[in-house]
Amino acid sequence: MLTAVIPVKNEAPSLKGVIKNLQAVPVDLIIPVLNGCTDGSEEIIRTLPATLEDPLVFTEPLGIDVPRALGAARAWERGAETVLFVDGDMDGPISSALKQLVVAVKKQGVDLALTNCYPPEELARVSDLAGYLLSVRLNLNRALGLAGAIGTASPSHGPHAVSRRFLASIPWRELAVPPVALAMAAKKGLKIRVGATIPHSQLGSPFRDAVHARRIAETIIGDCLEALNLIRGLPRQRSLNGNVYLGYHPERRFDLLAAHIPSRRGTGNR
Template identity: 50%
Template structure:
């Protein structure tokens, strides 16, 4: 399943050159926004009656097939959320840097979930991961577009969550982008963690951190387009 959204780089043409009847290409002229394609892909996989779904971002060009197989194996074994640990050693960053804030909030969320001993700072926000059909039946598809929230909902439902494999972040060979892209990405992840913490604590969802709203790419998430897609299965 390939979710091409707002692509202007030849992705659609390249995918169409593959001759495989299993390939399902869905093209959205508008951008769906960060992480929203996961919700779309998960819904498609669910309607295929798949027993699980494996997410891989299109800009990851590393050679990590073995890791993907480990993720799928854990779902076959009965796990519901199989994560990748991209930081086996928690990195040190200067205090108050965005990198340090990401580490802090990911660790805080996992501790609040009583999962830190199992996950460290692993998160569905980072790297390929796999979900079971049971999770897709439990967590609303919309919430898969805010990955830390899906983690909280899975934990609250008593689903089995763990780290299936580890790989250094650099080996994913993700697209790096410029400093502004990194800043917006960091703010997105931090804001997502803040929303998840609010949900866990029974508070209204908020992205505020010391009076600063951590938006990042969050405003670009196209909720209307996602909802229209999900609703199309009800007609």
């Protein structure tokens, strides 16, 4: 079964477009995870016939990436063999790329199919902050021996698809820290590849202010530093050159994640 997980945080205007893209794949099941929404997103979700699963609704904000982990756990419970992750604001013309990600997992044996959001034409116009973030992502991918296969791609950015074997191998908590999940998958010898290319400007994600952009970048940088320390057998710190990169990390509600994930005896995912 092909299942889509949609983390949703006040993204009512884009939800119909996201669902339309998923219908074009098509997927068997859609699991929306509503993350402290206050804009009517739940009401829109419940009116869409393509939503085959009651949404997971959390009135408290879960923080960045935690909804992804909760949706993955629900998909596991439902027997999903392939899970496609698409954020609730990604309503751009990306249905063909989503199909490519699914094909990579279902037909090509890939366990983690990533999106390259920075093809050369996009790289030419990135900001200094984005350029630094990409350098940190590339450094992690080099340390994992994956730079040749995935470049700067990361599960932190863009749609991606995973196999059931991936879900069985990575603890739920670590799905909420995507670069750490990437590092664990690489250490376990799972197959990781770029499955599609979608320039960041085509994802459909709305422009956010500079403060948000910096906090997102600091979140992902800190996550990459955690992943690098993990593979080196060091404490999972988020500091580099005297700077501590927290971003939105302190707002991740790992407590709510632990309270809602199912038990999985015998799966290897602890």
